Amino acid sequence: MSETKNITVHLKVWRQKRNEKKGRFESYTVKDVSTDSSFLEMLDLLNEDLTKSGKEPLEFDSDCREGICGTCGLVINGVAHGPQQAIATCQLHMRKFKDGETLTIEPFRAKPFTPIKDLIVDRSAFDRIISKGGYVSTNAGSPQDANAILIPKKNSDLAMDAASCIGCGACVAACPNASASLFTSAKISQYALLPQGQPEATRRASQMVDQMDLEGFGNCSNHGECEAVCPKQITIANIARMRREFFKAALRS
Amino acid sequence: MALTSSMLFSSVGKKLLNAVSGLTLLGFILAHLIGNLTLLTGNSDAFNAYGHFLIHKTGVLLYVFEYGLIVFFLLHIITAVSVWWDQQVARPTSYKKTASGGDTSKKTLSSTTMIYTGALILVFAIMHLITFKYGPAEAQGYTTIVDGVEMRDLYRLSIEVFLKPGYLIWYIIANALLGLHIRHGFWSAFQSLGLNHPRCTPILYKLGIVVALIMGFGFVVIPAYIYFKGGVL
Numbered sequence: 001m002s003e004t005k006n007i008t009v010h011l012k013v014w015r016q017k018r019n020e021k022k023g024r025f026e027s028y029t030v031k032d033v034s035t036d037s038s039f040l041e042m043l044d045l046l047n048e049d050l051t052k053s054g055k056e057p058l059e060f061d062s063d064c065r066e067g068i069c070g071t072c073g074l075v076i077n078g079v080a081h082g083p084q085q086a087i088a089t090c091q092l093h094m095r096k097f098k099d100g101e102t103l104t105i106e107p108f109r110a111k112p113f114t115p116i117k118d119l120i121v122d123r124s125a126f127d128r129i130i131s132k133g134g135y136v137s138t139n140a141g142s143p144q145d146a147n148a149i150l151i152p153k154k155n156s157d158l159a160m161d162a163a164s165c166i167g168c169g170a171c172v173a174a175c176p177n178a179s180a181s182l183f184t185s186a187k188i189s190q191y192a193l194l195p196q197g198q199p200e201a202t203r204r205a206s207q208m209v210d211q212m213d214l215e216g217f218g219n220c221s222n223h224g225e226c227e228a229v230c231p232k233q234i235t236i237a238n239i240a241r242m243r244r245e246f247f248k249a250a251l252r253s
Numbered sequence: 254m255a256l257t258s259s260m261l262f263s264s265v266g267k268k269l270l271n272a273v274s275g276l277t278l279l280g281f282i283l284a285h286l287i288g289n290l291t292l293l294t295g296n297s298d299a300f301n302a303y304g305h306f307l308i309h310k311t312g313v314l315l316y317v318f319e320y321g322l323i324v325f326f327l328l329h330i331i332t333a334v335s336v337w338w339d340q341q342v343a344r345p346t347s348y349k350k351t352a353s354g355g356d357t358s359k360k361t362l363s364s365t366t367m368i369y370t371g372a373l374i375l376v377f378a379i380m381h382l383i384t385f386k387y388g389p390a391e392a393q394g395y396t397t398i399v400d401g402v403e404m405r406d407l408y409r410l411s412i413e414v415f416l417k418p419g420y421l422i423w424y425i426i427a428n429a430l431l432g433l434h435i436r437h438g439f440w441s442a443f444q445s446l447g448l449n450h451p452r453c454t455p456i457l458y459k460l461g462i463v464v465a466l467i468m469g470f471g472f473v474v475i476p477a478y479i480y481f482k483g484g485v486l
Contacts, residue, residue: 012349025349078352085356104350111343174354176365177336178343179264209265218343219264219336222441223364228354235357240449246265247447 006032007099009042013058014106018117025104035095039082040065040072042094059118065090067231070166073173074119075106080170080229088168088231108173112180112215123169125215126183130167132211133204134187136196155193162189164232171226171234177218182226184212185242186234192245202252205245264339267332272445274329275438279464281322282431286471293478295486297408298399305404330375337368359458363437363465370434377427384414412484415476424476432469439464 008031016023030046037045040062047057063071072089076082082092097103105119113121163186171182188205191197197204220239227236260266288307291299307315353360363370389395390405397406414420439461440454448454479486 023346075348075350078348078350079354085354106348106350109344109346109348111345176360177340181264206260209263213264216343217264218340219267221268221336221340221364221367222359222437222444224357224359225354228356228358236444237449237451237454240444240447243265243269243445243447246260246263247269250260250266 004034004036005099006034007094007097007101009033009094009097010100010102011046012102012104013119015058015118016107016115023115023118033094035093037094038065038090039074039076039092039094040090059116059120061120062090067091068166070168070231073108073168073170075108075173077104080108080173081168081231085228086231086233088166088170091231108169110169110172110178110180110217112178112217113169113172121169123167125217126167126169126180128215129180129184129208129211130187132207133200134191134208136191136200138196138199149195151194159190159193162186162193162234162238165190165230165234166232168231170229170231172217174225174229175218175220176223176225177221179220179226180212180215180217181220181239181242182230182234182236184208185236185238188242188245189238192241201245202249205242205249206253209242209246262335267335268445270328271332271336272442274325274332275442277325278322278329279435279439279468281325282468282472286468289472289475292408292411292475293486297397297406300408300411301397301404301406302399304407305399305402308405326375326378330371333368333371359437359440361437363433364441367434367437370430373430374427374434377423377430380423384420385410388414412479415479416484418480421476421480425473428469428472431472432465434465435468436461436465 008029011028011030012025013028014023015026028046028049030042030049033042033045040060043058043060050057060074061071063069065072067088067090070088073081074089076089076092081087081089083096084092107113107115107119107121108123109121112125113123116122165183165186167183169183172178172180175181188208191204192201222236222239224236227234261270288303289300291303294300311318385407388410391403395406395410396403397408398404415424440458441461443449443457444454
């Protein structure tokens with residue numbers, strides 16, 4: 001990595017007031033940004049400037065700022081979570097950008113992700129998909145012997161990979177069709193691969209896909225953009241698994 | 254088993270139907286290409302006998318295939334338009350700037366233009382039927398005798414058509430679009446069927462490019478050969 005230096009960036013940011021139908025882009029310049037600061041810290045600097053000059057600060061989502069909660073999410077220069085792979089927006093650093101560069105910052109755009117304010121969108125559609133079967137509802141009882149249920153290493157690894165989805169919504173944002181297939185498939189896959197998920201497998205696959213469609217997400221056309229922007233590198237192999245689970249559910253029901 | 258229509262027309266079901274119909278149509282054009290290679294033998298009887306066999310010797314099978322093709326064509330078109338329409342609705346505000354995430358993304362010119370290449374292939378298919386299937390036949394004097402049997406001289410028609418440079422250019426464009434369509438369509442169909450495997454999928458992805466090149470160039474080789482040989486094969 002190059003040495004720390006301070007850079008100036010020009011921003012074109014989406015601003016949209018609460019309950020406002022249409023938003024617009026506004027331009028700002030943030031000076032003296034350390035290349036060691038994170039992208040969100042750069043936006044914090046912008047908000048300090050805006051506050052000092054009596055303007056309304058920019059609203060954007062963030063929580064843990066260490067890439068594990070899935071709260072943050074911006075489309076930076078046309079790519080969800082910005083130009084670096086396998087990270088959430090909060091883990092993106094300003095050293096990825098050049099001095100004097102213009103950055104276009106937009107919210108995650110999809111019909112089911114209704115705008116709340118500025119760069120914040122409502123992602124509760126994901127919660128409603130989960131509520132249709134993204135869980136195991138059997139009574140687990142008291143703890144069993146650790147190896148009472150044998151699970152092949154490969155399956156437990158794949159299930160863990162799927163379970164690493166943090167539900168940020170970057171897959172929807174990046175998808176040319178605004179499909180939520182990667183998210184839904186990860187939530188289906190993490191149970192489909194484990195014996196504990198089997199009793200409810202049929203209901204889970206069909207109901208979660210139904211809810212995904214009902215929310216108004218697009219269809220998956222296998223562009224694979226979701227996989228490329230996913231901070232947890234969830235693969236589209238999960239989407240194929242979701243389809244298999246759905247077909248199985250269709251044949252069993 | 255209760256494969257309901259709502260399941261078939263869910264986001265997953267639509268892609269299943271689109272994939273099955275797409276692969277079927279690919280099978281058809283592959284057979285069509287192989288059959289048409291008889292044109293290149295330079296033996297007019299071989300091509301005419303092949304055409305005669307298809308029309309007069311296959312009996313009811315011909316109708317099964319013809320109507321089957323129409324059904325698969327319609328299924329492919331309806332599901333594709335539906336997927337495209339959902340995509341328009343699902344993102345009411347478009348991005349000011351879009352870029353690819355790179356890395357493992359499979360978004361290509363091919364994948365983002367499927368609806369347009371598909372629409373142009375449909376236009377081509379209709380014009381192609383008008384030129385050949387509903388083109389000049391026995392009534393217009395396009396007859397020949399092969400092994401004592403009088404049949405339509407489809408060979409003469411093919412040569413006449415492809416000696417016109419306009420047709421050659423149109424066929425080059427249309428088949429380039431067909432190749433572009435197959436480049437994404439081939440591997441994508443398997444993914445839509447739920448067939449993804451760490452070893453097989455990368456092979457299928459590459460095979461899609463090979464199939465696209467074969468189909469794209471294969472159908473151009475025939476008219477180009479006829480044109481540049483001046484119709485004397």
